[in-house]
Amino acid sequence: MASAFANAVLSAMAQASCIEAKSVTSPHQLYGQLVMVGFTGSVISHRGVKQALLDIEEGYAGGLVFFGRNISNVKQIRALTDHLKPDTALFTPFLAIDEEGGKVERLTQRQGFAKHPSAAAIVSRGPKAAREIYASMAGDVAAAGFNFNLGPVVDLNLRKNNPVIGSLGRSFGSDPEVVAEYAQMFVEAHRKAGIATALKHFPGHGSSRTDSHKSVVNVTSDWREQELQPYRELIRDDMADAVMITHLVNHKRWSKDNLPATLSGEAVIILRQELDFDGVVLSDDLQMEAVAGDYSLASAIVRALDAGNDIVLIGNVLRHQPDVARFTVGVIENAVASGELNLARLEESFCRVIALKRTLAQRRQQR
Numbered sequence: 001m002a003s004a005f006a007n008a009v010l011s012a013m014a015q016a017s018c019i020e021a022k023s024v025t026s027p028h029q030l031y032g033q034l035v036m037v038g039f040t041g042s043v044i045s046h047r048g049v050k051q052a053l054l055d056i057e058e059g060y061a062g063g064l065v066f067f068g069r070n071i072s073n074v075k076q077i078r079a080l081t082d083h084l085k086p087d088t089a090l091f092t093p094f095l096a097i098d099e100e101g102g103k104v105e106r107l108t109q110r111q112g113f114a115k116h117p118s119a120a121a122i123v124s125r126g127p128k129a130a131r132e133i134y135a136s137m138a139g140d141v142a143a144a145g146f147n148f149n150l151g152p153v154v155d156l157n158l159r160k161n162n163p164v165i166g167s168l169g170r171s172f173g174s175d176p177e178v179v180a181e182y183a184q185m186f187v188e189a190h191r192k193a194g195i196a197t198a199l200k201h202f203p204g205h206g207s208s209r210t211d212s213h214k215s216v217v218n219v220t221s222d223w224r225e226q227e228l229q230p231y232r233e234l235i236r237d238d239m240a241d242a243v244m245i246t247h248l249v250n251h252k253r254w255s256k257d258n259l260p261a262t263l264s265g266e267a268v269i270i271l272r273q274e275l276d277f278d279g280v281v282l283s284d285d286l287q288m289e290a291v292a293g294d295y296s297l298a299s300a301i302v303r304a305l306d307a308g309n310d311i312v313l314i315g316n317v318l319r320h321q322p323d324v325a326r327f328t329v330g331v332i333e334n335a336v337a338s339g340e341l342n343l344a345r346l347e348e349s350f351c352r353v354i355a356l357k358r359t360l361a362q363r364r365q366q367r
Helices: 002-013 019-023 025-034 048-060 073-083 119-125 128-142 175-193 223-236 265-275 297-307 324-338 343-364
Strands: 037-040 064-065 096-097 099-101 195-201 242-245 282-283 312-314
Touching: 002 025, 002 343, 019 343, 025 324, 037 324, 048 073, 048 324, 099 119, 099 128, 099 297, 119 128, 119 175, 128 175, 128 297, 175 195, 175 223, 175 282, 195 223, 223 265, 242 265, 265 297, 265 312, 282 312, 282 343, 297 312, 297 324, 324 343
Parallel strands: 037 064, 037 312, 064 096, 195 242, 242 282
Antiparallel strands: none
8 A cells, every 4th residue: 555655656756847856766755855954963973963864865854954063163064064965865965054144153253164243234334345244154154065054034124122133133124125135145145155045034024023933923913015025026036046934923914824924825825926936935943932832843844835835944953853854754755645735736846946956056066
């Protein structure tokens, strides 16, 4: 029975819209490309690193996200990222990091990297300085062996005391034009270094009063339509490799089903149809309390993919689970078998992910 279903999946993959689908020899290699997870360890002998390598080699994870626990110095992190891009993997993994500058910086001076200012501080220095700073940042990210930076932040600074954006200096400002201008400099610098980027936090976290890491964030009375404008401009100008959706509730705009944007198909419809984006959509960390407080991880994975996310991101920090990649793939397999998830829709996600990986390889060859 299981074998017959697997054969049906593989037969469907042979008809998928991207040629790479034909190289998939097991359903988990399809589902794994939709999974990005965090892991423990900073040296290749650590069991967490060994598990991450196996997950990449065997196709249970299409990407890894790194945190401070994985990084100690320049030489160490480059050795680790090189190790986690094995030639034996069917598809080169995304090796991702949150490197914004300012308060959100994984590559620090203490570890031997340059210190980069926050988005707010960069705007005060002007465009020329911004280009130089982001060229330096992208150089550090590339030197460390990463190929995906989970930025820039394109949230509008509409609430100065916002605990997760405004008060941390993570926004380029309240003017959508300025935000789009400086975000483009961030994206361009990383592209020149062969690194993909993700605009965040869709549909806009800058007007919120609370932090989605800690609780459900309802922006129904605060969110403004202008928060979509930076996305609209950057997508129009082909400056969006990927977009990260976050855990915001807005009962008037995208949460008529009472779901946060990450789990709401309505939010993805805004992105796909209103903003005409056909690139990779990835979820914010599904372990954040705004989701984890109300949904099990299995439920969140299924809901996020059903909503139209192409990649589910599980930081594996707030709640550590050593086998999280294989757990996630198992959840997806069961949901496809039961009909909760539509295989054809997951094939579309697979092809979007692979298309970005293909583009990324081309950029790196052109460097």
